Amino acid sequence: xxxxxxxxxLFSALALAAIGAVRRVRLWRQGRPSSVPVIKxxxxxxxxxxxxxxxxxxxxKYISHTHVATAGGFVLAALLAIVVHGFGLDxxxxxxxxxxxxxxxxxxxxxxxxxxxxxxxxxxxxxWMRLPKSLMAFSIGMFIVTLPTAGILPExxxxxxxxxxxxxxLAAVIVWGLGEMFFGMxxxxxxxxxxxxxxxLAFHRRPExxxxxxxxxxxxxxxxxxxxxDDRTKLGVEVPADFTWNQLLGFDACVQCGRCEAVCxxxxxxxxxxxxxxxxxxxxxxxxxxxxxxxxxxxPGKPVGEHAGTPHGPIVNRAGGALxxxxxxWSCTTCRACVEECPMMIEHVDAIVxxxxxxxxxxxxxxxxxxxxxxxxxxxxxxxxxxxxxRLHWAADLxxxxxxxxxxxxxxxxxxxxxxxxRNQRTLRAFISVLRxxxxxxxxxxxxxxxxxxxxxxLGDEATFQSLAKRNIKTLAxxxxxxxxxxxxxxxxxxxxxYGDLGTPETPANYHxxxxxxxxxxxxxxxxxxxxxxxxxxxxxHDPCYLxxxxxxxxxxxxxxxxxxxxxxEMARSGYRSRCCGGGGGAPxxxxxxxxxxxxxxxxxxxxxxxxxxxxxxxxxxxxxxxVVEPRADIKDIAELVADALIIxxxxxxxxxxxxxxAAPRTVLxxxx
Amino acid sequence: xxxxxxxTSAKATTPGGLNVAVLVSIGRHPLTARTRRAxxxxxxxxxxxxxxxxxxxxxHAGQQDSENEEAIRGYLGMGIDSVNLIEQKPxxxxxxxxxxxxxxxxxxxxxxxxxxETGEASGITPYLLAEALGWPIITGLAAVEKIEQGTAVVLxxxxxxxxxRLRIRLPAIATVDSSAPPARQSAFGPAKRGExxxxxxxxxxxxALGAWHIQPARKRPKRLKIVxxxxxxxxxxxxxxxxxGGGGQTLTDVTPEQGAEAIFKLLKEEGVLR
Numbered sequence: 035x036x037x038x039x040x041x042x043x044l045f046s047a048l049a050l051a052a053i054g055a056v057r058r059v060r061l062w063r064q065g066r067p068s069s070v071p072v073i074k075x076x077x078x079x080x081x082x083x084x085x086x087x088x089x090x091x092x093x094x095k096y097i098s099h100t101h102v103a104t105a106g107g108f109v110l111a112a113l114l115a116i117v118v119h120g121f122g123l124d125x126x127x128x129x130x131x132x133x134x135x136x137x138x139x140x141x142x143x144x145x146x147x148x149x150x151x152x153x154x155x156x157x158x159x160x161x162w163m164r165l166p167k168s169l170m171a172f173s174i175g176m177f178i179v180t181l182p183t184a185g186i187l188p189e190x191x192x193x194x195x196x197x198x199x200x201x202x203x204l205a206a207v208i209v210w211g212l213g214e215m216f217f218g219m220x221x222x223x224x225x226x227x228x229x230x231x232x233x234x235l236a237f238h239r240r241p242e243x244x245x246x247x248x249x250x251x252x253x254x255x256x257x258x259x260x261x262x263x264d265d266r267t268k269l270g271v272e273v274p275a276d277f278t279w280n281q282l283l284g285f286d287a288c289v290q291c292g293r294c295e296a297v298c299x300x301x302x303x304x305x306x307x308x309x310x311x312x313x314x315x316x317x318x319x320x321x322x323x324x325x326x327x328x329x330x331x332x333x334p335g336k337p338v339g340e341h342a343g344t345p346h347g348p349i350v351n352r353a354g355g356a357l358x359x360x361x362x363x364w365s366c367t368t369c370r371a372c373v374e375e376c377p378m379m380i381e382h383v384d385a386i387v388x389x390x391x392x393x394x395x396x397x398x399x400x401x402x403x404x405x406x407x408x409x410x411x412x413x414x415x416x417x418x419x420x421x422x423x424x425r426l427h428w429a430a431d432l433x434x435x436x437x438x439x440x441x442x443x444x445x446x447x448x449x450x451x452x453x454x455x456x457r458n459q460r461t462l463r464a465f466i467s468v469l470r471x472x473x474x475x476x477x478x479x480x481x482x483x484x485x486x487x488x489x490x491x492x493l494g495d496e497a498t499f500q501s502l503a504k505r506n507i508k509t510l511a512x513x514x515x516x517x518x519x520x521x522x523x524x525x526x527x528x529x530x531x532x533y534g535d536l537g538t539p540e541t542p543a544n545y546h547x548x549x550x551x552x553x554x555x556x557x558x559x560x561x562x563x564x565x566x567x568x569x570x571x572x573x574x575x576h577d578p579c580y581l582x583x584x585x586x587x588x589x590x591x592x593x594x595x596x597x598x599x600x601x602x603x604e605m606a607r608s609g610y611r612s613r614c615c616g617g618g619g620g621a622p623x624x625x626x627x628x629x630x631x632x633x634x635x636x637x638x639x640x641x642x643x644x645x646x647x648x649x650x651x652x653x654x655x656x657x658x659x660x661x662v663v664e665p666r667a668d669i670k671d672i673a674e675l676v677a678d679a680l681i682i683x684x685x686x687x688x689x690x691x692x693x694x695x696x697a698a699p700r701t702v703l704x705x706x707x
Numbered sequence: 708x709x710x711x712x713x714x715t716s717a718k719a720t721t722p723g724g725l726n727v728a729v730l731v732s733i734g735r736h737p738l739t740a741r742t743r744r745a746x747x748x749x750x751x752x753x754x755x756x757x758x759x760x761x762x763x764x765x766x767h768a769g770q771q772d773s774e775n776e777e778a779i780r781g782y783l784g785m786g787i788d789s790v791n792l793i794e795q796k797p798x799x800x801x802x803x804x805x806x807x808x809x810x811x812x813x814x815x816x817x818x819x820x821x822x823x824e825t826g827e828a829s830g831i832t833p834y835l836l837a838e839a840l841g842w843p844i845i846t847g848l849a850a851v852e853k854i855e856q857g858t859a860v861v862l863x864x865x866x867x868x869x870x871x872r873l874r875i876r877l878p879a880i881a882t883v884d885s886s887a888p889p890a891r892q893s894a895f896g897p898a899k900r901g902e903x904x905x906x907x908x909x910x911x912x913x914x915a916l917g918a919w920h921i922q923p924a925r926k927r928p929k930r931l932k933i934v935x936x937x938x939x940x941x942x943x944x945x946x947x948x949x950x951x952g953g954g955g956q957t958l959t960d961v962t963p964e965q966g967a968e969a970i971f972k973l974l975k976e977e978g979v980l981r
Contacts, residue, residue: 262899265899265900269895269896394892394894394895395894395895395896396894396896396897398784398785398786398891398892398893398894398897399892399894400892404892405891409743409892412741412743413736413738413739413741413743414738414739419738421738422738495895496895498895
């Protein structure tokens with residue numbers, strides 16, 4: 035009986051899966067068009083899966099082993115089952131391989147079951163709780179049914195007496211397994227992640243993210259520009275169908291592992307955002323329905339089941355109650371921790387900014403101080419509404435060389451809007467003294483500089499961003515410099531990664547941009563700076579999101595600190611897992627209330643290390659962390675630490691340089707390992 | 708949504724369609740002198756938009772050039788489909804053109820800022836318009852509470868946060884100053900798509916203006932305010948103190964003649980009239 039039943043079951047499950055796949059693809063195709071290389075993309079899937087995706091999954095060794103055993107076993111078992119049982123190929127060798135594959139899958143499913151007993155809060159429950167059992171059903175069913183083919187059990191064991199009953203039970207188990215694994219894969223079960231995920235890898239909207247054989251850095255973090263010229267299309271995303279089709283596909287790939295939720299600073303602070311729920315809400319919107327079936331953690335303070343949407347219905351209603359509330363979108367600090375952690379390579383931040391663009395550009399509904407900041411940026415080119423002619427007032431005594439006078443310089447020092455902030459002026463002063471100590475040929479734009487447009491863009495105001503960026507590009511095109519150095523990672527990111535799209539053939543905007551920590555490190559390595567011995571207490575380092583996750587610069591700041599003789603006491607969350615200070619993405623401007631403040635949590639991380647001082651490299655981080663009430667560690671920018679330790683060589687010193695100095699200054703080369 | 712500006716201001720209920728015309732001008736940022744929507748005019752637009760079941764039309768008399776257009780589009784970005792732009796020469800007196808357009812538009816309520824941010828900025832336009840149209844004028848409008856049967860019940864803002872409830876006969880002109888609710892955000896998309904309906908009108912050249920000699924204002928030194936306070940409490944009291952007026956009298960329930968006489972007497976005492 036099983037010999038005839040199995041092929042029927044297998045092929046009907048496959049046929050149903052194919053129908054489901056067509057249905058699913060049609061759901062994705064509701065989105066806006068986006069051209070992708072189809073064949074090339076599909077060819078890339080194995081590499082993107084085995085290298086890039088696995089690289090992320092591997093950060094959790096337990097689940098990476100589990101997934102290799104389960105998924106590897108399943109793929110092999112499914113293919114062989116089609117050959118052996120579907121087409122009835124009576125090969126003992128294949129049957130043995132099939133047995134091995136199902137065994138591997140079974141072991142994997144045991145590990146999946148173990149992780150879910152009890153499930154950690156970040157994992158979704160509901161249908162996901164039955165997944166380990168379904169995996170077992172498939173693997174056990176396939177294992178037993180293959181035993182006769184492999185010659186372990188006699189042929190025909192399932193055809194007489196008790197065998198009939200066993201066969202019926204076995205058939206039921208296999209139906210369950212096939213139902214979950216084949217049918218569920220395209221009809222919206224937990225296994226959907228495999229089907230959508232593979233295609234998502236093939237048609238990812240940021241193919242530059244993935245590695246290739248040539249090696250090197252593969253990072254794609256700049257936001258994509260929005261075409262503002264077309265008068266008819268609406269700007270940004272109003273309804274789920276306004277996303278591009280491959281974005282919708284990406285949302286559908288979510289495996290609800292909740293890694294994003296575990297690292298999201300807004301979620302931890304009790305603000306109404308949970309990246310996982312947001313992606314699931316987009317899936318709900320794409321398919322139509324309510325979020326009542328969502329089985330993971332809700333947005334803090336917002337019960338599940340009160341929101342619903344359709345592919346062509348608004349995502350955000352002014353009155354609330356649509357798919358998502360506006361506060362959810364405005365809670366994001368664009369720190370990219372979720373994107374960094376996501377094993378399915380989903381682009382949460384892009385989606386959030388797309389929806390913010392609609393709220394700002396079409397609704398005119400940027401919350402709290404948002405509208406005021408944008409108006410200031412439009413009228414005065416800085417978010418504070420200060421007189422743009424007063425940009426250099428803080429440096430009246432520094433006699434800064436101006437690009438307008440010099441026309442060319444080795445380094446163009448991009449000061450950023452920190453010039454209007456008294457705390458940041460100290461950092462800038464420190465960095466300028468470092469540049470002068472190293473005899474760097476630098477110049478500033480002075481009053482010709484404008485806000486880089488970072489905040490405007492993250493608040494969704496693409497028009498103001500592009501206006502600022504284009505005018506900045508025009509200014510920069512007048513001068514000759516070999517690199518731009520800035521103390522502000524936000525300006526750094528925007529100049530480096532986002533201006534390029536707005537350049538023109540006459541004024542290309544591909545600059546060599548460096549963060550000041552990278553540049554100081556280069557000066558240190560070149561032996562241009564000499565430091566006193568470090569006498570302060572213990573130090574930890576806070577990675578700014580826009581320097582680390584956005585641009586992969588984790589080492590230079592640490593190298594500089596080491597060169598100063600400081601041993602960095604790392605926080606539990608540092609490097610690519612660094613927790614945001616809460617200052618990015620316009621979050622301090624939109625200021626969505628939560629249960630606690632993000633910088634308070636970060637300073638708690640600092641306190642756990644016992645460090646007396648946090649080294650930072652970003653004006654936003656400085657402001658956010660210094661806003662935490664005392665007692666707390668001191669906050670100092672890397673430039674300030676370097677400037678404090680400088681031994682300035684006057685011409686007299688140079689003459690007596692050969693004598694050992696009484697304070698036993700370390701030279702850099704000795705200090706760097 | 709808690710951050711939505713439009714929901715925070717009280718909605719006035721008006722039965723039937725009410726025609727509201729808002730006169731808008733070109734604003735100028737105080738620091739950078741860039742053109743923008745004028746703050747008070749934008750508040751007037753905001754007030755018009757919060758009136759329920761009112762049809763709002765925007766009117767601007769002036770020149771059409773790219774800088775002005777950007778400023779006018781600032782008003783469109785508040786969610787308005789089109790602005791009527793009456794094209795006038797730079798030296799024109801816009802009162803006749805505006806009066807003609809308002810008469811033709813059947814507007815029942817005309818809202819505008821108290822004074823413009825560019826041009827003469829004398830704040831006299833609404834008065835001249837009221838005179839030309841023969842309509843009543845109310846200044847410092849803080850809120851429109853009710854409009855029924857050809858009259859409007861409004862709140863007028865007085866100094867130091869006081870409000871006075873007035874009943875005015877429509878059609879009327881009302882000016883809005885900074886005591887009115889702030890204007891909503893101007894969104895880029897609607898601003899870009901909104902229509903500028905251009906009407907050509909003959910310009911009445913302002914002879915007097917042509918004869919004037921205009922020069923940039925001289926910066927006058929500010930008088931230093933010396934606060935001789937030793938404690939924070941004293942400093943706060945000094946900052947929050949009432950302006951020393953003392954004199955003056957409040958006239959209530961007097962005939963217009965008596966009122967005029969009192970004003971006339973005061974002006975003579977102060978030496979304004981001789």
